[in-house]
Amino acid sequence: MEPRVLANKKEFTFKSFFLQWEWLLVVLILAVSVMNASLSEYFLEYDNLRDATMGFLDKAFIVLPMVFIILMGDIDISVASIVTLSSVIMADLFNHGLPMGWAMVAGLAVGTICGWINGMLVVRFKELSSVIVTLATMIIYRGIAYILLKDQASGKFPDWFQYLGWEYIGGIPFILIAFAVCAIGFGWLLHKTVFGRRVYAIGNNATASRYSGVQVDKIKVLVFTLAGLMSAVTAMFLTSRMGSTRPNIASGYELEVIAMVVLGGISTAGGKGRMIGAILAVFLIGFLRYGLGLVNVSAQMLLIILGLLLILSVAIPQLKQRFASMRRI
Amino acid sequence: MKRQITESAGVPGAQINIGKPARSVSEMIGKFRELGLLGFILLLSVGVQLRNPSFLTWENISDIATNTAILSILAVGMMLVIITRGIDLSIGATLAVSGMISALLVSHYPGIHPLLAIASGIGIGLICGMVIGCLVAWVNILPIIATLGMMNVYRGLTFEASGGKWVSAHQMPTGFKAIATGTLFGVNNLILIAVAIYIVAYYFISHTRSGRRIYAVGSNPDSATISGIRSGRVLWLVYTIMGGLSGLAGVLWVSKFASAQGDTASGYELSVIAACVLGGVSIAGGVGKISGIVLGSVLLGILNNALPMIDVSPFWQMFIQGTIILIAVLINALVKRGIDRNHLMRRKI
Amino acid sequence: MADSEYALELKGITKIFPGIKALDDVYFKLKTGEIHALMGENGAGKSTFIKVITGVHAPEEGEMYLNGRQVAFNHPTDAQKAGIAAIYQHVTCYPDLSVTENIFMGHEKIRRRTRCILWDDMHKEAERLLGELGAGFDPRTPMGALSVAEQQLVEIAKALSVDAKIIIMDEPTAALTSNESEELYRIAERLRDNGASIIFISHRFEDMYRLASKVTVFRDSKYIGTWNVDEIANSDLIVAMVGREISQLFPKKEANIGEEILRVEGLGKAGYFADVSFSLRRGEILGLTGLVGAGRTEVCQTLFGVERYDKGKVIFKGKELKVRNPRDAMRQGIGYLSEDRQKQGLVLQWDIGRNITLSALEKFSGGGAIDKRKELEVAKSLAEKVGVKAKSVFDLVSSLSGGNQQKVVFAKLLTAELDVLILDEPTKGVDVGAKSAIYEMINELARSGYGIVLVSSEMPEVIGMCDRVAVMREGRITAMLDREVLTQEAILKASMDDTAPGALEGRRAEA
Known part of the structure; x- marks a missing residue:
């Protein structure tokens, strides 16, 4: 074996640095902001930006663990139902006389358990794929919410609970602070830790990861459980902002969350993408939605745009790859 | 043990006759799933009848049958999709958009022939299906993502098309409403249409090349490439058929309930998937029978009808449906594991 | 025309x-x-x-x-x-x-x-x-x-x-x-x-x-x-x-065989293999050969904890070994180089360094966070030790030749403290130059006290490298051949003969 020296410095080029997907998102956010600012002179005012942000941040909490799930090549479409179920259970327990604090703990616990069940089913029944497993639990979880609450609303929470979604700390919305803390935590987990490295490994090649001593099943269960927990966190903020809950809240959240993750550049084939992309996508879709609201675009039109955004953000990389390989031949 | 090996391997060539090893429970379920389903349906009917004698009346049975007809038409398409290892969440929305547009059509031009209305619905469904087919087959988007996205697009289009309003019974000509309520030889049209579709579908999947290729692609996509099967085309075809059937179901639905709304059939895709997995269609691909999904649809139709009759709150319905899907797919998976294990045991090592 | x-x-x-x-x-x-x-x-x-x-x-x-x-x-x-x-x-x-x-x-x-x-x-x-x-x-x-x-x-x-x-x-x-x-x-x-x-x-x-x-x-x-x-x-x-x-291909090797480290007794998994028994000593290279589908890979994967066995037991360093998954196996001291390095051995989309450290990430972490400098250092030195030919440790593994990819997998095994290495077709799809480098590496490892199980279908490789060879057929070991009686004919006879495996029992060398 002749001795050989390998370089241990990465080559840095400005071209590859600026050709990253995240820059596209930054440009798009700027474009949307310019559009919004031209539609409304108040848009760029601090108070307005702050309140706009508060409006769309609730579901952003689910985006964080969903990044992990999609990175591993899985999907979880039951998150919206978990939001509903933990919100309904929290309200139900509170109405049965449990102190609000404990009711919240119970809500968080329920979400965590729901996520854990998803994870266990996914790893125990590998032949089923996470699509069908979470499809079934999606119906079941919302079904339980309907059984508990029928089609009624439940509310009358204590005042302090309302603050969760509406209050500011030092002029900054509490929900934004909470999101920032979670985002930094999840970003650190994904990019700096052993755990995150293993998640990437699973997404790229689950078999090789297992052969390399990565406990694939354990990590998957943990990530699905985290998704359950964060869905419950979303449930807290959403319920607080709405002041009451119903068994049909948060419907369609799964689409929005998945759209944000995919738009953030996380590949549905697994193993590729970064947390920052998904976070940028949260703000992009949030501002877009705000701007469309300014020009009185209907909620239905928004559905169409969201659906198309999802399709486009998956299709563009696919098509790019296809054309690249065609040119090579 | 050792003697057995000598016997099987000692014969020259590969003259290994497969013996008749004891059948395991899972293999029995795999073989007699249809009979089991039928038995369960009968048991359920008898049970419900004992609780509520108005269950097995002619009126109620025909009500169940017409409801099941639409469900099973969709299940035929969904079965094809699942056989190719895909899933289609957009069918409720496709149904709604084609039902809405054909309803708008007949309300604006009441003179239109009902068949033309049906054709328009099918046409719109086909287009919706083709779009998804292209996304899945050629752009290579995962079925779940493609159909989740398009589901919202189609649902949005339904609202946009109607301006958020309903098309209600008095806006529809009687000829249109008669599509679902009329009879031929004393049998409801819906049932006739459904039966016709079973027959055509049965012929298609078991007696034509294209039909068999759907199974081939689902059973082993890599082999399919080597056998020269253009899997892209097969996938496209499957989603297009699914779209066409949803379009047809849309017209039938609107005609039967005599109203078209923005949220028509929302969430209905879940019932359809439930009917398929109950009928033994394997999520892992390659397996599924018409007889199975028809029975699955009937069972689901009876459940939906019977639960209110035995005083189960309608709010339980969603939970029950989800549980059925979950249990059915888990049983399917366990049965398949059992069969695979049996094949291994045959090797006698 | x-x-x-x-x-x-x-x-x-x-x-x-x-x-x-x-x-x-x-x-x-x-x-x-x-x-x-x-x-x-x-x-x-x-x-x-x-x-x-x-x-x-x-x-x-x-x-x-x-x-x-x-x-x-x-x-x-x-x-x-x-x-x-x-x-x-x-x-x-x-x-x-x-x-x-x-x-x-x-x-x-x-x-x-x-x-x-x-x-x-x-x-x-x-x-x-x-x-x-x-x-x-x-x-x-x-x-x-x-x-x-x-x-x-x-x-x-x-x-x-x-x-x-x-x-x-x-x-x-x-x-x-x-x-x-x-x-x-x-x-x-x-x-x-x-x-x-x-x-x-x-x-x-x-x-x-x-x-x-x-x-x-x-x-x-x-x-x-x-x-x-x-x-x-x-x-x-x-x-x-x-x-x-x-x-010229196989390096001369002086045997330096130590105490027994691994013993397998009557191992069986329904449908795959049965009655598999052998022992392995430090410094020994034990060949495992037979027809494709004879159950060699399955035996190895069970030892490594990828699959479970349902009969028999494994004794490792004098104690009964129970492993539930590959992580357990590696912690105990058993490493496995899989037959299909593209699917099971490597993350092709990753660079050389990350691949090498994947199985030993804990070593470079403090409080859960990865110490990237330390990781890089270890990866670099291991890649150089096994002689991977590349520009830097940041080169993607998918851009390497088969032989160099295999060297990366070897480097991966070296990150953990192991006693037994199971090498499943280590030279498959590898060019001649890399092949002899790999043979040298295997010998080097055996000399330094590893017990090695070498699974191979290549007759010259088995004969040239191994101290003893176990031949499998239809899930059973049909012969255990010592170096002195190791010939192509003997291996073929044991792997392809249609007589019952039991008939060969008498000829088995003492394991």
């Missing part, structure tokens, strides 16, 4: 996959009515070559002539229509469908006008074809219920059903016992006598001597030469295939 004496001729075929040249300027001529052996070691490019002929892959360069006429296949159906059929190494079947359908997939019999499939005709025809091949199972059986040998017969029936003029058999004997192989030889000869031309791919000499009149050799994706079978000496053929004389 000049009729040629060649049924098939390929000139200057080059096929490039992202990162690798799978075929490099390859030539091949097949005469009508001959059986032509195509030989080469694993990974020499044989399988890709067939896929080019059958239209699965389009070559980047080169020409192909069929009966003197130039053709270009864009799709497998083009090749099918031209009368080319292939029987692939890994049986490519539809497990859920019936045998009949498997035979006729892609060319079902249909009624002209109605385009309706004629099931009865197809079943009858399938029965006839299978009967001709001496198979006794019903064509209505689902394919998934058949054994490997039976599935192979179905594949042959498939080739017969299209009335192919050119039949390609890719390692058809790799999983067959000698009686089954003999039956296959007879079928091949009958096909030839009926006017078919056959390309017979194998890396077994017996196949070639028994059947072929011509032999073409590929090595490292390149064309080496074509000879008449009776004109080339065995040793020359080996040089052609391996690239140098075998004696």
Whole structure:
């Protein structure tokens, strides 16, 4: 074996640095902001930006663990139902006389358990794929919410609970602070830790990861459980902002969350993408939605745009790859 | 043990006759799933009848049958999709958009022939299906993502098309409403249409090349490439058929309930998937029978009808449906594991 | 249209996959009515070559002539229509469908006008074809219920059903016992006598001597030469295939065998293997060989905790070993280099450094966070130690050659403190230079006290490297051969003989 020296410095080029997907998102956010600012002179005012942000941040909490799930090549479409179920259970327990604090703990616990069940089913029944497993639990979880609450609303929470979604700390919305803390935590987990490295490994090649001593099943269960927990966190903020809950809240959240993750550049084939992309996508879709609201675009039109955004953000990389390989031949 | 090996391997060539090893429970379920389903349906009917004698009346049975007809038409398409290892969440929305547009059509031009209305619905469904087919087959988007996205697009289009309003019974000509309520030889049209579709579908999947290729692609996509099967085309075809059937179901639905709304059939895709997995269609691909999904649809139709009759709150319905899907797919998976294990045991090592 | 004496001729075929040249300027001529052996070691490019002929892959360069006429296949159906059929190494079947359908997939019999499939005709025809091949199972059986040998017969029936003029058999004997192989030889000869031309791919000499009149050799994706079978000496053929004389390839090694470290007693897993017993000592290289599908890989994977065994026990360092997953196994001191490095060994999309450290990430972490500088240092030094040829540790693994990829996998094993290494076909798809480097590395590891299980199908490798060899057949160890009695004949006899494994018990060396 002749001795050989390998370089241990990465080559840095400005071209590859600026050709990253995240820059596209930054440009798009700027474009949307310019559009919004031209539609409304108040848009760029601090108070307005702050309140706009508060409006769309609730579901952003689910985006964080969903990044992990999609990175591993899985999907979880039951998150919206978990939001509903933990919100309904929290309200139900509170109405049965449990102190609000404990009711919240119970809500968080329920979400965590729901996520854990998803994870266990996914790893125990590998032949089923996470699509069908979470499809079934999606119906079941919302079904339980309907059984508990029928089609009624439940509310009358204590005042302090309302603050969760509406209050500011030092002029900054509490929900934004909470999101920032979670985002930094999840970003650190994904990019700096052993755990995150293993998640990437699973997404790229689950078999090789297992052969390399990565406990694939354990990590998957943990990530699905985290998704359950964060869905419950979303449930807290959403319920607080709405002041009451119903068994049909948060419907369609799964689409929005998945759209944000995919738009953030996380590949549905697994193993590729970064947390920052998904976070940028949260703000992009949030501002877009705000701007469309300014020009009185209907909620239905928004559905169409969201659906198309999802399709486009998956299709563009696919098509790019296809054309690249065609040119090579 | 050792003697057995000598016997099987000692014969020259590969003259290994497969013996008749004891059948395991899972293999029995795999073989007699249809009979089991039928038995369960009968048991359920008898049970419900004992609780509520108005269950097995002619009126109620025909009500169940017409409801099941639409469900099973969709299940035929969904079965094809699942056989190719895909899933289609957009069918409720496709149904709604084609039902809405054909309803708008007949309300604006009441003179239109009902068949033309049906054709328009099918046409719109086909287009919706083709779009998804292209996304899945050629752009290579995962079925779940493609159909989740398009589901919202189609649902949005339904609202946009109607301006958020309903098309209600008095806006529809009687000829249109008669599509679902009329009879031929004393049998409801819906049932006739459904039966016709079973027959055509049965012929298609078991007696034509294209039909068999759907199974081939689902059973082993890599082999399919080597056998020269253009899997892209097969996938496209499957989603297009699914779209066409949803379009047809849309017209039938609107005609039967005599109203078209923005949220028509929302969430209905879940019932359809439930009917398929109950009928033994394997999520892992390659397996599924018409007889199975028809029975699955009937069972689901009876459940939906019977639960209110035995005083189960309608709010339980969603939970029950989800549980059925979950249990059915888990049983399917366990049965398949059992069969695979049996094949291994045959090797006698 | 000049009729040629060649049924098939390929000139200057080059096929490039992202990162690798799978075929490099390859030539091949097949005469009508001959059986032509195509030989080469694993990974020499044989399988890709067939896929080019059958239209699965389009070559980047080169020409192909069929009966003197130039053709270009864009799709497998083009090749099918031209009368080319292939029987692939890994049986490519539809497990859920019936045998009949498997035979006729892609060319079902249909009624002209109605385009309706004629099931009865197809079943009858399938029965006839299978009967001709001496198979006794019903064509209505689902394919998934058949054994490997039976599935192979179905594949042959498939080739017969299209009335192919050119039949390609890719390692058809790799999983067959000698009686089954003999039956296959007879079928091949009958096909030839009926006017078919056959390309017979194998890396077994017996196949070639028994059947072929011509032999073409590929090595490292390149064309080496074509000879008449009776004109080339065995040793020359080996040089052609391996690239140098075998004696130069295997380093001399002084045995330095220590205490027993691993003992396996009566290990069994239903459907895969049974009664597997052997022991391994420090510094020893134990060969594990046998036909493809004999259960070698399964045994190794159970020891490594990928699968569970249901009978017997494993004693490691004097204590009974229980492992639930690969992580357990590695912590206890057992490492496994898998046969399929692309699917099981490496994360191809990652760079060299990350691949090396994946299995030992805890070592570079404090409080959960990865210490990237330390990680980089270790990765760099290990990559240099095993001699990976690359510019930097940030090069993607997918851009490396097979040999260098394998070195990365070795480096991965070195990150953990192990006592036993299980190497499953470590030189598969590796060029000659890297091969001898790997052999040297294995010897080096044995010298430094590792106990090594070397799984291999390559006869020279097994004979050249191992201190003892266990031969497996149909899930059982049929012989344990010491170095003194280690000959090709002995291995073949133990791996292919159709007598009951029990009959060989008396000849087993003391394990």
